[in-house]
Amino acid sequence: MQFLRQVFESFRFAWQALRSNLLRTTLSLLGVTVGIFAIIAVFTLVDSLERNIKESINVLGNNSLYVQKLPWTFDGPYQWWKYFQRPELTYSDFRYLNEHLENADAVAAAGGKGGVTVKNGNNSMPCRISGVTMDYNRVTDVVLATGRYFTAQEQDGSRNAVILGAEVAENLFPNQIAVGQTMKVAGLNFIVIGVQEKKGASILEVGGNVDRRCLIPYTTYAKLFQSLNPSISIFVKGYDTDPGLEDLEGEIRGIMRARRSLKPTQTDNFAINRPEALFKFIGAIFAVLTTAGWVIGGFSILIGGFGIANIMFVSVKERTNIIGIQKSLGAKNYFILFQFLFEAVLLSLVGGLAGIALVYLLSFIQLGTLELHLTAGNITLGLGVSSIIGILSGIIPAFSASRLDPVIAIRAK
Template sequence: MMKFLRQVWESFRFASGALKSNITRTILSLLGVTVGIFAIVAVFTIVDSLERSIRDSLSFIGDKVIYVQKWPWGFGGEYQWWKYFQWPEPTFAEYKYLYDNMESASAVAIMDFRGSTTLKNGSNSINAMIQGVSFEYNLISDIPVQNGRYFIPLETNNARNVAVVGADIAESLFPGQDPVGKPFKLSGHKFTIVGVREKKGESLVDFGGSPDKICIIPFSSFSKLFQSGRRNADIVVKGFPTDEGMKEVEAEIVGLMRTKRGIKPREGNNFSLNRPEAAAQAISGLFAVLTVAGWVIGSFSILVGGFGIANIMFVSVKERTNLIGIQKSLGAKNYSILFQFLFEAVMLSLVGGFVGIFLVYLLTFLKLGSLEILLTPGNILLGLGVSSIIGVLSGIIPAMLAARMDPVIAIRSK
């Protein structure tokens, strides 16, 4: 072990001396590797940051859930697009039927949205999205309440005028105050705040609107205010974790919905079952393309950098031929000479990799709106790993030539 460590230390000294003695040549050789590693790690870092931001924005949709809706999230399939117009909207009665009869679901909820609506408290006002939900909605979608509480069944069942509001709404209507228990006006009706959600802040993409500007009220209250007797909405069903692929819950939804709507056996469904996985898969496909593009762009720069390192190693071997002969005449083994030059090539490549990674680290300080760029340990290891491989591939041939030199011929060279 001590012999190996001594050999590593000697190789490090030789490599450092060789790189310092030709600093200009070393820097020029590093540029290719630096640019290549920067391109690859930067693309991976930005793609990871974008994907994380978008997936966080999709978290409100819920996990292992199926949305029963009129319109599919993606057109196509067995029906022509105009036939969707003839399909009925899901109703509150259908929600109650699923709620009472579903056995393979852990939760069934109903929800609906209304666009920008003015909320007022005296002279303070804010435009917000109104979301009406049944009590079980918090079992399907994450609603982190920082101050106060979520609804209780009595409030949702009896159409109480209560609300769980986003942080921006609370700050706008009640600046510097505790908003819990205080009233405000929504479409001319008095509502009381029972809870305030945790502040999420800006996101690159906010599917369904920013949670900080959403006012959640019981679906029964929402229906009285905005639906004019038409209790149409989206039904959301959450399956059990043990239901792989959501097959059991989907089959039960289809059977119950067809029964409720009186669809004959030979007739097709007149409702859509939408899954959040479709959006997640589309996002994954997009970022997979961006990742491949990053590899392609970075590979060209790394290829140039690899040739640069190979060139400097060939020159280094030629310049130190006499020294190689002296070392071998004093008993240095072939593997010792091989390791010495290979270590030098890897060290040179790693220095370029470190510089490239450092440049990516500087990117994390840039303000790109709501996008937070994070350099993960995985991407750092990726950059260093690629640098090491490039160093080995670029230095292996020059190192082998140096190791196979005849000591007598090498000493005589000038």
């Protein structure tokens, strides 16, 4: 109990010392403030960018593989001259995989064409038309705000049914309920059966902006646009019991090689792409940005730490006589040590809080599609780094103060 009371007294002495030298205190904590601001600002920016990009990538779906003509390559030069000679993936390839795959939970295909004008009366806008098969909503992220998904009859019968993106519905049917109404796609009448939930713009829009996209049955899409864009992508969702989707990938490769009559010595003339490859590439970029944040902020914090240490040595020199009096009245060494150590930590924490407050104010600035979020983890990190800097900066001055001889200290002027 006495120990806790003495610790509290040490804290109170430290607070009074800081209050009595406000200008010196303010100048001392500027370095820590700038350093914590730099580190937490970079971390907040990286976290917000990562969240924004991952939300846009989620449209690709989870636990899925993509069978396509071209591979996703994120390291080294892209050897396009090899890949462009490959045959296109066709609707018959999709049907063959759908019939023969045993390790797949769902198989879907999609083709797309951008810049297609859609109309409703005098309202019109260009958007991307995506032709999708029946299980597309099981493989990728299709969230409907109103209406329903396609039926098997609409797919098999090549019906003119359409699911609108949120922005398309707002532009073509302002202040109206879009579901059940008729609109024109490429000059043909289509009935609206659903409207997707609004996602908003993102920095990295994989497959285009979902809010500016219309989904139609693939068979309908094939009649309208297949001759202009014959290539499709095949989406295959695996089971949770297949970790890493190794069995599924091997089965897809075996079926596609057999279908295309490839010899054992021949390389694949198709690609099996994984969404996690994109995640790893983006994660590597964010790791570099995070390291840069530590380096930039580290120099500022280092300067701030030296500033705090210098001020603490000056403070010990100024209060040497008081230290001698305290020791002569029975103050223990740890009481003196805690007194100055708390002062250094408190000084550093105030600087860290000021830096975090600046980042919080920065989060209110509009950065287009990017929303900055200051997380509790980053706040904790900032306070933790500030505390460590305070301890490292104050431990030597505090230790030297605690070791002063009380007789010599009282005589000091």
